[in-house]
Amino acid sequence: MRTLSKEELKESINQHLLWLNHEGRKRFVLVNYDLRGSDLSDSNLSGSNLSNSDLRGSDLRGSDLSDSDLSGSNLSNSDLRRSDLRWSNLSGSNFINSDLRWSDLSGSNLSNSDLGYSNLRRSDLSYSNLSGSNFSNSDLRWSDLSGSNLSYSNLSYSNLRESDLENTHVSRLYGHPWEITVYPESLAIGCERHTIEEWEGFTEKEIGMMDRQALAWWAKWQDSILSYATLVQTD
Amino acid sequence: MRTLSKEELKESINQHLLWLNNKGGERLVLINYDLRGNDLSDSDLSGSNLSDSDLSGSNLSNSDLRGSDLRLSALSDSNLSGSNFSNSDLRWSDLSGSNLSNSNLGYSNLGGSDLENTHVSRLYGHPWEITVYPESLAIGCERHTVEEWERFTEKEIGMMDRQALAWWAKWQDSILSYATLVQTN
Numbered sequence: 001m002r003t004l005s006k007e008e009l010k011e012s013i014n015q016h017l018l019w020l021n022h023e024g025r026k027r028f029v030l031v032n033y034d035l036r037g038s039d040l041s042d043s044n045l046s047g048s049n050l051s052n053s054d055l056r057g058s059d060l061r062g063s064d065l066s067d068s069d070l071s072g073s074n075l076s077n078s079d080l081r082r083s084d085l086r087w088s089n090l091s092g093s094n095f096i097n098s099d100l101r102w103s104d105l106s107g108s109n110l111s112n113s114d115l116g117y118s119n120l121r122r123s124d125l126s127y128s129n130l131s132g133s134n135f136s137n138s139d140l141r142w143s144d145l146s147g148s149n150l151s152y153s154n155l156s157y158s159n160l161r162e163s164d165l166e167n168t169h170v171s172r173l174y175g176h177p178w179e180i181t182v183y184p185e186s187l188a189i190g191c192e193r194h195t196i197e198e199w200e201g202f203t204e205k206e207i208g209m210m211d212r213q214a215l216a217w218w219a220k221w222q223d224s225i226l227s228y229a230t231l232v233q234t235d
Numbered sequence: 236m237r238t239l240s241k242e243e244l245k246e247s248i249n250q251h252l253l254w255l256n257n258k259g260g261e262r263l264v265l266i267n268y269d270l271r272g273n274d275l276s277d278s279d280l281s282g283s284n285l286s287d288s289d290l291s292g293s294n295l296s297n298s299d300l301r302g303s304d305l306r307l308s309a310l311s312d313s314n315l316s317g318s319n320f321s322n323s324d325l326r327w328s329d330l331s332g333s334n335l336s337n338s339n340l341g342y343s344n345l346g347g348s349d350l351e352n353t354h355v356s357r358l359y360g361h362p363w364e365i366t367v368y369p370e371s372l373a374i375g376c377e378r379h380t381v382e383e384w385e386r387f388t389e390k391e392i393g394m395m396d397r398q399a400l401a402w403w404a405k406w407q408d409s410i411l412s413y414a415t416l417v418q419t420n
Contacts (some may be wrong), residue, residue, distance in 0.1 A: 166362070
């Protein structure tokens with residue numbers, strides 16, 4: 001992994017600005033760079049390429065990263081508050097424990113990215129591709145997830161209070177011995193995640209093996225929860 | 236876990252009341268305290284921090300706990316009827332066996348909380364927050380008994396919100412039968 005001095009980084013940002021204004025030829029392309037702890041706050045990096053770079057602990061507050069390629073990058077523990085990440089490619093990137101409050105991620109590709117323990121309060125994730133992404137223990141309060149693709153994502157222990165889940169075919173239920181989450185393709189009850197057809201096909205013995213109190217609970221709730229989950233998954 | 240005498244607790248609540256009214260005093264912050272079995276009914280504890288404390292078996296009926304931090308607290312087998320928990324943080328709290336009838340849990344955080352035998356359930360994923368209470372079903376700010384919900388006319392539902400009628404047509408049966416099940420033993 002290559003590195004850049006502070007001055008070189010600043011010069012690259014300036015060159016990118018010229019490129020954006022059709023006055024230069026040097027787009028911001030730092031693929032596979034070690035940029036840990038960089039200060040890129042309030043920078044205009046729209047259309048840049050930072051794929052596979054290590055940006056752990058960086059300051060990206062208020063920066064414009066729309067339409068940029070950050071796939072495979074490591075942004076864990078970074079500060080991305082109020083950043084503009086619309087239509088960016090963030091697939092397979094690492095956002096563990098990062099601060100994404102008020103960020104705009106609408107239309108972005110976050111497939112297979114890891115957002116565990118991240119703070120996404122009031123972020124805009126509408127119409128983004130979140131398939132296969134990990135949101136466990138993340139804070140999604142007041143976030144806009146409407147129209148996003150959450151199939152095969154992991155929302156366990158995420159905070160979904162007042163988040164907009166319109167057209168996601170996702171629902172969360174509290175009040176049972178386990179956290180229940182309906183996903184577009186499956187139903188998770190605690191750590192057991194299966195399709196509705198699989199849940200319907202389980203024998204009493206199989207349910208009883210899942211947890212000590214599972215069988216009695218299942219006898220009461222099976223019909224109601226499976227029909228509710230089916231409804232969540234249908235348009 | 237530390238303890239407080241009944242008199243000390245009463246004084247702390249008085250100080251909290253002064254704090255709430257901007258008359259000095261001190262915010263009620265009792266983290267990891269043993270407060271079991273106390274009568275705190277009708278008290279204003281809004282904005283307090285009682286996280287990690289044991290309040291099991293206490294009487295908190297008609298008390299105000301709006302915006303309180305109750306994470307990891309034990310409220311099991313307590314009387315919480317008529318109490319207001321709106322906007323409070325109840326994550327990982329133990330509410331099992333408590334009486335939550337006529338309480339207000341609007342916008343409270345219930346992730347990881349134990350609601351066994353409370354006949355309470357929370358649903359996310361709809362245009363409004365849905366909470367099943369022991370005696371009623373709240374959909375957004377509309378809170379009615381299951382029987383009342385069953386009897387509403389299309390016109391009445393349509394009056395509640397612009398998008399209510401289409402939503403109700405899809406979800407009515409499923410949610411009313413789920414709520415009925417939550418409320419039965």
